[in-house]
Amino acid sequence: xxxxxxxxxxxxxxxxxxGIEHYQKQLPSGMNFNLITIEGQKRxxxxxxQIKIAEGELLLNASAGSxxxxxxxxxxKQNSSKEIANSLQNxxxxxxxxxxxxxxxxxxxxxxxxxxxxxxxxxxxTLPHSMARLLAVEQIYRAHSLLTNHPYHRx
Numbered sequence: 001x002x003x004x005x006x007x008x009x010x011x012x013x014x015x016x017x018x019g020i021e022h023y024q025k026q027l028p029s030g031m032n033f034n035l036i037t038i039e040g041q042k043r044x045x046x047x048x049x050q051i052k053i054a055e056g057e058l059l060l061n062a063s064a065g066s067x068x069x070x071x072x073x074x075x076x077k078q079n080s081s082k083e084i085a086n087s088l089q090n091x092x093x094x095x096x097x098x099x100x101x102x103x104x105x106x107x108x109x110x111x112x113x114x115x116x117x118x119x120x121x122x123x124x125x126t127l128p129h130s131m132a133r134l135l136a137v138e139q140i141y142r143a144h145s146l147l148t149n150h151p152y153h154r155x
Contacts, residue, residue, distance in 0.1 A: 002032040002097040003140060006062045007133050008055050008104035010037045016130040023134075023141040031092075033140065035133065036062055040104045048106045056109030063099030069116045071101040071108055072132060076119035081153060085143035092147075102132050 012020075020035060027033050038058045041051045063069050068091070079087070091098055101112060113119060122135050145152035 001030070001092050001095055002034075002066075003091070003100065004034050004036055004063065004066065004098070005100045005102070005133065005136055005140075006036045006038065006059055007102040007129065008038050008059065009040045009129055012130040012133070016134050019134045020137050023137045026141055027144060031140075031144065033137075035137070038062060049109075051104065052106050052109040053111065055104045056112040059101045059103070059108075059112060060115065063101065066097045066099035068096050068098045068118075069101065070098065070118045070120055071103070071112050071116035072122055072136065073103075073108055073113060073119045074121060074126075076121035078121040078123070081139060081142050082146065084139050085146040088140065088143040089147055100136055102129055102136070105129065 024033060024035070038055070041054045043051065046054075090096070101108070101116065103109075103112065122132055122139075127135070142153050144150075
């Protein structure tokens with residue numbers, strides 16, 4: 001199994017990077033989790049739609065070879081931690097290569113939304129994209145802890 005969290009934007013606050021590294025270190029090496037960051041497109045003389053299309057192409061290129069593409073979108077299905085754990089278990093059992101996509105500041109292109117196998121939402125709140133990365137990694141760790149009966153997850 002392989003999970004790539006692919007996100008537009010390279011600049012993150014140091015506390016976000018520290019949080020991501022914290023959860024990444026706790027994941028088993030067999031999970032093969034990677035954070036891939038892609039430089040956002042320049043806004044000068046470019047429409048928002050053109051930016052989203054260009055960033056979408058970069059996300060799709062970075063997700064090449066993945067069996068399952070899940071894009072995070074404000075209108076996506078909000079899963080419980082247990083549902084994410086069930087997904088993770090399924091991915092592990094089937095050796096699935098997963099790409100989790102987080103768009104840029106203007107969101108995802110329609111192409112990404114159509115080509116993604118699933119659309120997931122993280123919250124009804126509007127989140128900074130760097131926070132979305134941290135939440136995604138934390139939920140992968142939480143799912144792992146649920147599957148291994150680790151006391152991290154409490155109900």
